[in-house]
Amino acid sequence: MTIEDRMGGRDNHFNLIRFLAALAVLVTHSFALSSGHPENEPLWTTYGMTLGSIAVDVFFVTSGFLVCNSLVSRQNLLEFAAARALRILPALWVVLAITVVLVGPALTTLTLGDFARSHETWRYIIKNATMFGGMEYTLPGLFEHNAYPRAVNGSLWTMTSEVRMYACLCACWWLASLMLKRRGAWMGRLIVLGCVVSAALTVHTRLTGGGEQWPRLAFAFFTGSSFYVLRDEINLSGVTACVLALALTIASVHRDAFYFVYSAAVGYLVLFAAYGRATPLLAFNRLGDYSYGLYIYGFLVQQLVVHAVPGIGTGALMAASIAATLVCAIASWHLVEKPALSQKAWVSAWVNRPR
Numbered sequence: 001m002t003i004e005d006r007m008g009g010r011d012n013h014f015n016l017i018r019f020l021a022a023l024a025v026l027v028t029h030s031f032a033l034s035s036g037h038p039e040n041e042p043l044w045t046t047y048g049m050t051l052g053s054i055a056v057d058v059f060f061v062t063s064g065f066l067v068c069n070s071l072v073s074r075q076n077l078l079e080f081a082a083a084r085a086l087r088i089l090p091a092l093w094v095v096l097a098i099t100v101v102l103v104g105p106a107l108t109t110l111t112l113g114d115f116a117r118s119h120e121t122w123r124y125i126i127k128n129a130t131m132f133g134g135m136e137y138t139l140p141g142l143f144e145h146n147a148y149p150r151a152v153n154g155s156l157w158t159m160t161s162e163v164r165m166y167a168c169l170c171a172c173w174w175l176a177s178l179m180l181k182r183r184g185a186w187m188g189r190l191i192v193l194g195c196v197v198s199a200a201l202t203v204h205t206r207l208t209g210g211g212e213q214w215p216r217l218a219f220a221f222f223t224g225s226s227f228y229v230l231r232d233e234i235n236l237s238g239v240t241a242c243v244l245a246l247a248l249t250i251a252s253v254h255r256d257a258f259y260f261v262y263s264a265a266v267g268y269l270v271l272f273a274a275y276g277r278a279t280p281l282l283a284f285n286r287l288g289d290y291s292y293g294l295y296i297y298g299f300l301v302q303q304l305v306v307h308a309v310p311g312i313g314t315g316a317l318m319a320a321s322i323a324a325t326l327v328c329a330i331a332s333w334h335l336v337e338k339p340a341l342s343q344k345a346w347v348s349a350w351v352n353r354p355r
Helices: 014-035 042-047 051-074 077-107 112-117 119-130 154-177 180-208 214-229 238-251 255-274 279-286 291-308 314-341 344-351
Strands: none
Touching (some): 014 255, 014 279, 014 314, 051 154, 077 314, 112 119, 154 291, 291 314
16 A cells, blocks of 8 residues: 555554654663763664664654645645744743743852853853754753753754754745646655755765764655655555565664665655554554653753752663653643644634635
């Protein structure tokens, strides 16, 4: 069956996949934040990647697929942008407010006045609230004696890349719209071209030892988008998924071989898992989408735990932070994210109102 055949309704595992990916990021960060050494993460030694970096790729593949679906379904850039803003900004602004208004003043080594007047504080607020020009990760006097010092919310680094991918997708839509009668076909061609170009940049970065991560994230995003625009041509086959899993196992004996096979396979495997027929697991969708809350609160919660319990071990940090972050994520979904998303219909009506 093709992806198109399996896309009806909400019978998919995207919520569960993203939830597990967010937990994987927490697991990886536990090694760095408890010891101060990110390289302590076991997969890094073996594959030159971490469970967290794989999880971020999974996020970008699913985002590329679902966001492309959103844009094509809406057929309106303004409505699309408004929907993305409702999904991302309210919860982000709340975690920033909690960080700057509650956590910062309570734990900073500065006086309250110096903290409030600091350029670093205002830079943290403005850059992270707008996501223009990258994200800011430190606040004055905060977490200075943690094992991984000063970083307040390192997970936010992917947010700018995510928004830039939205902008690239909108650019593809706008360019395709210039073709008038064949916009859909040109949209697909531009997205596949973006996938090919980002794949070439990813290979170049890997072979030259460059440290840039945006080519990899762009490739993951455009891979997901390409699967969407080619959804009626790509079959989801258990045999293909098994072959790719076997190829990954064989390639695992060499770092670079694993990286390249993994990069080629991750998109298909994510989509295959998302549309698998594991009916009991579909019940997870009734709970809500806690992945975003897990992601944006996880790092901050872990630094708070390390601050409260100096010298805490990796396993203990992992257990404590997962439990505490899950509480934050559940609250974020029900009190902030879900109410914000309920405004999509109103926004759609306003954008499409008669003029």
